[in-house]
Each structure stands twice: as C-alpha cells, then as structure tokens.
Amino acid sequence: MKVSHTLKYLFILLLAFSCKSTEVTPDKTDHLALGNPSNAITDSSQPENYLLAKPQYVVSYSKSRGIPNWVSWHVNSTWLGQTDRQDNFRADATLPAGWYKVNASSYTGTGFDRGHCTPSADRTSSSEDNAATFLMTNMLPQAPNHNRETWANLEEYTRKLVQQGMEIYVIMGAYGAGGTGENGYRKTIDEGRVTVPARIWKVLVVLPEGNNDLNRINSSTRVIAVDSPNLNSVSGDWAKYRTTVDAIEQATGYDLLSALPTKLQQDLESRLDNGPVR
Template identity: 65%
Template sequence: MLKHSYRYFLFLLLILSSCKDSEVIPEQSLTLEEEQLLLGNPSGATADESNPNNYLMLKPQYALSYSQERGTPNWVSWHVSEDWLGTAERQDDFRADPSLPEGWYRVGSSSYRGSGFDRGHNTPSADRTKSVADNSATFLMTNMIPQAPSNNQETWANLEDYTRDLVAEGNEVYVIMGSYGEGGTGSNGSARTIDNGRVTVPNRIWKVLVVLPEGENDLKRIDADTRVIAVDTPNSNTVRSDWGTYRTTVDAIESATGYDLLSALPTQLQKELEGQVDQGPTQ
C-alpha cells in the first residue's frame, strides 16, 4: 500500500512539474516612458546635464533627445495606438518646458513669433487625445522645431493623418521623428536661426514609422515583413504636399544623422528593414 502511494506521489509531482515548465510567463509590463523608447535610444542620450546637446527627457507621452545649443529636440520617439486616442480637445497651450535643467535657456511660446516658421510639433497634438494632460504635454516647446508652414500644415499633416488612419484600421505605430542641418525657408524667406540666434532652423526633417497589427509583445513581433516607412523632407515652404515622394531608407537617415534608429532590434533584422524604401499606400 505504501509502495503504491509513493508511486502516486511521484506521478503527481511529475504532472505538476510538467505544467510549470510549459507555463507561458507573460512579458513584464512596460512603463509609459519605456513604451515611448521601445525601438531604442537613437543617439545614446542621457539625462546628464553635462551632456546638454544630447539630453534625454522622458515623459509619459513621448521621449526625446534635446539640444541646448539648437534649442530644439534632436529626435522625439512615441507610440501611437487606439489607447492614446480619445476625445480631448486641442489645448494650444504652447509654453516653455519647466523640466529643463536650471540655468538653461528655455524656448518660450513667443520665441517663433514673426519668424515665418511654425511651431512644428514632433509628437502631434492629435496623437495624444486620451486626456487633456496628454494633449497639453505635446505643446511644450521641447517638442517643437521651426518648421516651414507648408511643410507643417500640408506634407507633415498628411503623414500624421495617415498614421492615425493606420491605427483606425487596426494597427499600432511606433514613430521616431527628428531634424538635422541648419537653414530652412519659411514664409519670410530663408533663415538659419531665430529667437536672436538661440533656436536653430533645421534644413531637413525626417520620420520613421514601424507599423504593427494591434497586439502584445510588440518588439518581439517585428520581423522582416514588418512595414517600415522612412521619410526625409526639406524644411522648405515649396515642399510637395505628397509625403510619399520623400520616402527613403532608414539607412540613409542614419547616415545623415549618425543615429542608430532601430537599435533595440537584432542586428540582422535591422539590416533587412533599414535598407528598404517603403512601397506601400500613402492614403
């Protein structure tokens, strides 16, 4: 009798052990800040005041590398999904970012006034409508660049609308946007800086979108068939409104900026995705 009981006990242990081994352990939940940097930190930015031109700023709504010298972000990274879209109205509360280190010049709401350039959002207002606080966060001036009006209101607006159309179709999109170079052409003509030289006008504006069907464990779901859209436009008021004509490769943007844009992905996968020019629809 004891022999049979012992065998039964061993059999029960074996079953329990097998169940434990086959159990799927869910991926640890990301913080909102980690969500915005899922694809990696393109420039290796750090939250160190001694690194003023590659200063990492993490917000629940987006992450960015800020340049004190340029008075603009180098790049901004964020996630667009159904969870981020709601009914909050556009706040239009442009303002200096109080989270910049003490003693740094803070670009203000009137710094672009009379310049001929728009206060161009990186993370769009319409990508953050879940709450008033989320929308308001997009109006911090650390999220702005001097952008030619036609570029901002037509070319870029069309790409932003298309991004949200993708979400409405059941996708989620990871976006990295930035700018580089010096000198653009706005409604008042060409300029290299504004705000008495404290804000640099970029020459080029770029964006990379990684498109996934809505789901979980997003980083692990990116593969060689994932749609990646890379766009690089001149910061000019004569820019064409069709953003699709400015499609390029991630490799080309990395070459121009020195950034590693999809650094969180395996090296071989980066090579496969970053050398392709998107051929998908644009509306």
C-alpha cells in the same frame, strides 16, 4: 440530470471571462522600445544630447540648437480619444536650471510654425496628454507648408492606420541648419537661440495592434522612412520624400531600431517603402 439556472449562468460567465482573457489588450508601451538612437541621458553635462522622458514621448534635446535632435513615441488606440486641442504652447520647466528655455513667443513673426514633433492629435486620450505636446521642447521651426500639409498629411495617415487596427512606433527628428519659411531663408530665430533645421525626418514601424511588440517585428514588418526639406515650397505629398532608414542614419549618425536583432535591422533599414499612402 437538469442543470439549474444558477449553474448555467455561472458557466456562461466563466466562458465569457475565459474568452475575454485571450483578447489583445493594447497598452501605452515604452516610447523607447526600439532603442535610444543617440544614447541620450538625463545629465546636464550632456547638453547636446539631453534626455527628456515624458509619459507621452521621449526627447533628445540640444541646448545649443534649442530644438530636439529626435523625439520617439508610440501611438495606438489607447492614446486616441475625444480631448480637445489644448493650444497651451509653453516653455519646458523640466530643463536644467540656467538653460535658456524656448517659449511660446520665440517663433512669433519669424515665418516659421511651431511645428509639433509628437502631434497634438496623437495624444487625445486626456487633456494632460494633449497639453504635454505643446511644450516647446517638442517643437521644431517648420516652414508653414511643411507643417500644415506635408507633415499633417503623414500624421493623418498614421492615425488612419491606427484606426484600421494598427499601432505605430514613431521616431522623428531634424538635422542641418537653414530653412525657408514665409519670410524667406533663415538659419536661426529667437536671436540665434533656436536653429531652423534644413531637413526633417521620420521613421514609422507599423504593427497590427497587440502585445509583445518587439517579438512580433519581422522581416515583413512595414517600415516607413521620410526625409523632407524644410521649405515652404515643399510638396504636400509626403510619399515623394520616402527614403531608407539607412539613409537617415548616414545623414544623422544615429542608430535607429537598435533594439532589434542585427540581421533584422539590416533587412528593415535597407528597404524603401512602397506601400499605400492613403
């Protein structure tokens, strides 16, 4: 018996839908999927570890330092698009009432860049997402060469991995006081209200794009850890500053990748990455 053209068409549609349903559908996953490194909370009685949860990233903020302790975010293909850089640096109005709010001119004339933690170019799917990266609670005073070369090269490499079909969980932060910018060494700027960090670090957990991310992390997963000096004489080659997650934890007191099983954490955090850098 011949199958009618209508039945053939319905069969093709059903087959196409069935195949599509098995495809990977990446989403904008929880930015704290790997854990909250300092157990930050949104409570003004905890001013040195204050949690700012944005749709685009999550921050642990220090009131006395005027900068993040750390920022955590996820980047995959859904976050990358064609939106232009908004360049609307501004104070973060969501900080508690009465707190000093670092503003767009706080770094002016200091010799340090308003250095993004979550990069502008990691959030180009919409103007709203991109604008969120220009809040001053997402900034660190970075030596210009560190911001424009060392960190820019690492950020570009991160997006290159995404373009190659990967997704990345990133945690970045800073510690210590005292960096050297274009105008020399400073411990603070903005009349002492913003600390210039001595060291800036970043950890990247790299996965093929997919679903159920935590369940897909194993002892073979690539983890890149970088800890670099906040100096204008810094090398543009970020790979020179590769270290271990363990070393960053020892320097900061944070518990990174805490959502992973203990044995897996130990395996990944003790390993020094030697993978490709371009």
